Amino acid sequence: xxxxxxxxxxxxxxxxxxxxxxxxxxxxxxxxxxxxxxxxxxxxxxxxxxxxxxxxxxxxxxxxxxxxxxxxxxxxxxxxxxxxxxxxxxxxxxxxxxxxxxxxxxxxxxxxxxxxxxxxxxxxxxxxxxxxxxxxxxxxxxxxxxxxxxxxxxxxxxxxxxxxxxxxxxxxxxxxxxxxx
Amino acid sequence: xxxxxxxxxxxxxxxxxxxxxxxxxxxxxxxxxxxxxxxxxxxxxxxxxxxxxxxxxxxxxxxxxxxxxxxxxxxxxxxxxxxxxxxxxxxxxxxxxxxxxxxxxxxxxxxxxxxxxxxxxxxxxxxxxxxxxxxxxxxxxxxxxxxxxxx
Numbered sequence: 314x315x316x317x318x319x320x321x322x323x324x325x326x327x328x329x330x331x332x333x334x335x336x337x338x339x340x341x342x343x344x345x346x347x348x349x350x351x352x353x354x355x356x357x358x359x360x361x362x363x364x365x366x367x368x369x370x371x372x373x374x375x376x377x378x379x380x381x382x383x384x385x386x387x388x389x390x391x392x393x394x395x396x397x398x399x400x401x402x403x404x405x406x407x408x409x410x411x412x413x414x415x416x417x418x419x420x421x422x423x424x425x426x427x428x429x430x431x432x433x434x435x436x437x438x439x440x441x442x443x444x445x446x447x448x449x450x451x452x453x454x455x456x457x458x459x460x461x462x463x464x465x466x467x468x469x470x471x472x473x474x475x476x477x478x479x480x481x482x483x484x485x486x487x488x489x490x491x492x493x494x
Numbered sequence: 495x496x497x498x499x500x501x502x503x504x505x506x507x508x509x510x511x512x513x514x515x516x517x518x519x520x521x522x523x524x525x526x527x528x529x530x531x532x533x534x535x536x537x538x539x540x541x542x543x544x545x546x547x548x549x550x551x552x553x554x555x556x557x558x559x560x561x562x563x564x565x566x567x568x569x570x571x572x573x574x575x576x577x578x579x580x581x582x583x584x585x586x587x588x589x590x591x592x593x594x595x596x597x598x599x600x601x602x603x604x605x606x607x608x609x610x611x612x613x614x615x616x617x618x619x620x621x622x623x624x625x626x627x628x629x630x631x632x633x634x635x636x637x638x639x640x641x642x643x644x645x
Contacts, residue, residue: 364566452548458519
C-alpha cells in the first residue's frame with residue numbers, strides 16, 4: 314500500500330538512511346518541479362521552489378504524522394511557495410501584466426511544435442494563480458479531484474469551478490482564436 | 495447512489511474534466527457514460543474541443559530534474575546519527591578493542607617517566623640565573639627541596 318511504503322520510507326529517511334532519502338527525492342521531486350514550473354513559468358524559480366520544498370520536508374520528517382499522503386503534503390508546500398513568489402512578483406511589478414498567450418500567431422500550419430507548447434505554457438502562466446493550480450494538479454499532474462482539493466485546501470466543488478474557468482480561458486485563447494483565424 | 499445525468503451537466507463534465515470519462519468525478523462517471531453512449535451526436539462538438547485541449551496539455555514536456563538539483567536536495571537531507579562503531583571509524587579505529595592499545599601506550603609512558611625522572615633532577619646542572627628565576631617564580635628553591643626529598 315502506497316501509504317505504508319510512504320511511512321516506512323519517511324521513517325528511514327528521517328533517521329538518515331541515504332537510500333530512503335534518494336528514493337523519496339527520485340519519487341517525488343519531478344511532481345514538485347512540475348507544479349512549480351507550470352505555476353511560475355520560470356525554470357530557475359521552479360528549481361528554487363523545489364529545493365525549498367524538500368528542505369522543509371527534511372525538517373518536518375522527524376515529526377511527520379501521516380494525516381495525509383506525503384505527496385499531498387509536499388505538493389501543498391510547493392503550491393504555497395509558488396503562491397508566495399507570485400504575490401511577491403505582483404508587489405514588485407504591480408502594473409506589469411504577465412505575458413499573455415499570443416493567439417494571433419497565425420494558422421496552425423505555421424506553428425511548429427515548440428511554438429505551440431510555448432503558447433500553452435504562456436496561457437497557463439497567465440491564468441489566475443488558483444485556476445492555474447487547479448489545472449496543473451488535475452490535468453497535468455493527474456491528481457484525483459479529492460487529492461487536488463485537499464492540496465489546495467478547498468472543496469471539490471470549488472476546485473471544479475476553478476478548473477472549469479481555467480479550461481474555458483484556455484479554450485478561448487488556444488482553440489477559439491485559432492478556429493476564428 | 496445513482497446520479498441523474500442531464501445534457502447540460504454532461505457538457506460541463508466534458509468541458510471541465512476533459513474528454514476522457516476516466517477523468518470525470520467517479521460519482522457521475524457511469525451516468526455520464528450512459529448518456530454519452532445513448533446520444534453521442536449531442537456531445538460531439540464538446541468532446542472534440544475537449545480532446546484537442548487535452549492533447550495540447552498532454553503534449554507539454556515534463557520538466558526534468560537536473561543532477562545538480564537532485565544532489566543539492568539530497569545533500570540537505572537528514573544525516574544518520576553517529577553510532578559507537580561510526581565514532582570509532584571517525585577516529586580511524588577499526589575495532590572496539592583498538593582503544594586498549596592507547597591505554598597500554600599511556601601506561602608504558604607513565605611507567606618510563608616515573609622510573610627515569612629521579613635520575614635527573616637535583617643533580618642537573620642548573621645555572622645560578624635559572625635557579626634564581628625559579629625561586630622568584632615559585633617562592634622556594636626547587637633544588638634544595640629535591641635534595642631534602644632524597645635525603
